[in-house]
Structure formats: structure tokens, C-alpha cells
Amino acid sequence: MPNPNPIRPTDDEARTLACALIDQARFAALAVISPETQAPTVTRIGFGTDAQGTPVTLVSSLSAHTQALQANPACSLLVGEPGEKGDPLTHPRLTIDAEASFIARDAPDHAALRARWLAQHPKAKLYVDFADFAFVRLAPRAAFLNGGFGKAYRLAPDDLAGGA
Amino acid sequence: MPNPNPIRPTDDEARTLACALIDQARFAALAVISPETQAPTVTRIGFGTDAQGTPVTLVSSLSAHTQALQANPACSLLVGEPGEKGDPLTHPRLTIDAEASFIARDAPDHAALRARWLAQHPKAKLYVDFADFAFVRLAPRAAFLNGGFGKAYRLAPDDLAGGA
Numbered sequence: 001m002p003n004p005n006p007i008r009p010t011d012d013e014a015r016t017l018a019c020a021l022i023d024q025a026r027f028a029a030l031a032v033i034s035p036e037t038q039a040p041t042v043t044r045i046g047f048g049t050d051a052q053g054t055p056v057t058l059v060s061s062l063s064a065h066t067q068a069l070q071a072n073p074a075c076s077l078l079v080g081e082p083g084e085k086g087d088p089l090t091h092p093r094l095t096i097d098a099e100a101s102f103i104a105r106d107a108p109d110h111a112a113l114r115a116r117w118l119a120q121h122p123k124a125k126l127y128v129d130f131a132d133f134a135f136v137r138l139a140p141r142a143a144f145l146n147g148g149f150g151k152a153y154r155l156a157p158d159d160l161a162g163g164a
Numbered sequence: 165m166p167n168p169n170p171i172r173p174t175d176d177e178a179r180t181l182a183c184a185l186i187d188q189a190r191f192a193a194l195a196v197i198s199p200e201t202q203a204p205t206v207t208r209i210g211f212g213t214d215a216q217g218t219p220v221t222l223v224s225s226l227s228a229h230t231q232a233l234q235a236n237p238a239c240s241l242l243v244g245e246p247g248e249k250g251d252p253l254t255h256p257r258l259t260i261d262a263e264a265s266f267i268a269r270d271a272p273d274h275a276a277l278r279a280r281w282l283a284q285h286p287k288a289k290l291y292v293d294f295a296d297f298a299f300v301r302l303a304p305r306a307a308f309l310n311g312g313f314g315k316a317y318r319l320a321p322d323d324l325a326g327g328a
Contacts, residue, residue, distance in 0.1 A: 006226050027252040029242050031195030031206035037261070039238035040204040042195035043310070044257050062170050064308070074203035078193050081245070087287045088191040093208050097201070123251045127313075144228070146207070149291075 006152050014153040018145050018160055021094045022049060025079035026121060032068035032075050047079060048120040050113055053161060055096060055138040058117055058124060062132055069136060073100040077138060090148040098138040110135065170316050178317040182309050182324055185258040186213060189243035190285060196232035196239050211243060212284040214277055217325060219260060219302040222281055222288060226296055233300060237264040241302060254312040262302040274299065
């Protein structure tokens, strides 16, 4: 009979794994609420962090996910990609439920975000300065780490603060 | 200046690519609405198709995403995984906005779904018959194909019917 409570107590091993998944991710799945249907919709975005380790993305205002975040900042991220081999459902992954805030181009931290993003995503130099692109900070509200079957943890924003 | 309307007219090449992404996927990102927060949340699920090519998953009732789908069947899937090399944002991917329906174990199509799932996911034989696991059909309402920068298409359910 399966364990009725599959969530384990959060420990340092879980915190370290969650921070490693964030640090290593260069893209993520982003779930938002569609302003047209109020249903969830999920797309791929570029993924990085700011100097504090908080998730950041760079998105175009032409994208439906950007328009959705402008209408409703509640969103969720999935990072931790399976390799080519093995059961993908045993590979660790992290869900981060987050709140989006757009970074103005004249904000004091824009230059540092831009430099860090380009270090993490060198190919973004082709479009980072396009007028329709903007950085968005994705502040975690809660997170869920799945380290494989039977290894699940609920994490608080403070549990993710070890990265950067 | 970027193109203000990045969506191209749907053609057979887009339909073929979308169906190939569905046929090849063995896992997906699943976005649902959390019953607790009404915010979107995204997790990884196993992904397959039924004999008609409609997306199917196998989930445990112990999982938060399963409980979310039981409360609200509106969901979204992302398939099409970047390889180890190259810019992940140029790799084709498909968003499928869908409606979930649970398949009862005594439903007439359960045995065929189970056999097809095990052919697509041999390791699932370890848990497919656990009492807490159920198949869920994820009927597409609309889809969005991103074939890389500037190659975006909106697809209707009929555009995805070429798979299986």
C-alpha cells in the first residue's frame, strides 16, 4: 500500500538539491493564467538568477506568456531536466510557485541583471536590447521538490536562498 | 524592429511537427490550477497517447497535480525537449491547452490504454496497477507551436489529429 503522506521533512540535502537545480537551469517551463480563458497555459522560457539567486527571465512583450504575466503575476516554474537516459520521472525537478515583477530598463539593477543574464545566456546578446524584451523577476512563494518517487519535499522561499 | 504579429498561418509542416512532438514525448510539463491558491502550478508527468493520438497521462491520487485536476480539469502541457547542445529556445516545443478526464479502471478502453502505456513506458509496470494510479485523457482545446524564434503557430485540435 502506498504511503498516504509522501512529503518528507525538509532537510539540508533537499535545500542543497533545490538550489543546485535553480543554479544549473538555463530554461524552464512557465505556467501562467491565460487572460482570455482564465485557464493555465505552459510555455518554455529562458531562466537565470539575479545576484541573490532569485529566478529571473527575459521575455518579449509579443509573447502570450508575457501578456499573461502583465495581467496576472501569479505563475509557476519547473526546472530540472531529465538526461537522455533513464526514467525521466526519477530525475529530480523543482516546481517554484512565484510572483512576477517586471524590471524597468531604467531600474537601478537593470545593468547588473543584463550582465549576469548574458554571462548565463551568451546567445541572448542577439535580442537582449530589443525594445520588446524585458527582464522579469520571479519571486518564489513556495516550492515543491520531487527527487524521484517517494522523495518529495515542500520548501519555503528561505529554503531556496542558498543559491546565487 | 520586431514583427508585431509573430504568428504564422498554420500549414502542413507545422501540423506534422506538432504531431511528431506529441508522438516522441514520454514526459511533459503539466500546468494546473492549485485548488488552495487558485494560482497556476507546473509539475512533470509521464506522457503518452491513446490509439487516436490524444494525450494521456498516468498519475497518482497522492500527487498535488492529480488533486488539482480532480478539482478543475483545465490544464496545459508542454512537450518538445531541447537536446544537450544548442540554444534551448530555438528547439521546437508545443503547448497543448487541454481538458482532463479520468479513466475508470473498469472503463471499456482501460485495458488498451494500459497496454499502450506500458509499450511506451516499460518502467511503469512497477506501479501501473497500484490502487492510487489512474489514467487521465488530456483532450486538446487549442495548441501553440513554437518552432524557434519567429516561427509560431496557433493550432486547433483537428491540427493535432494526424498523430497516433
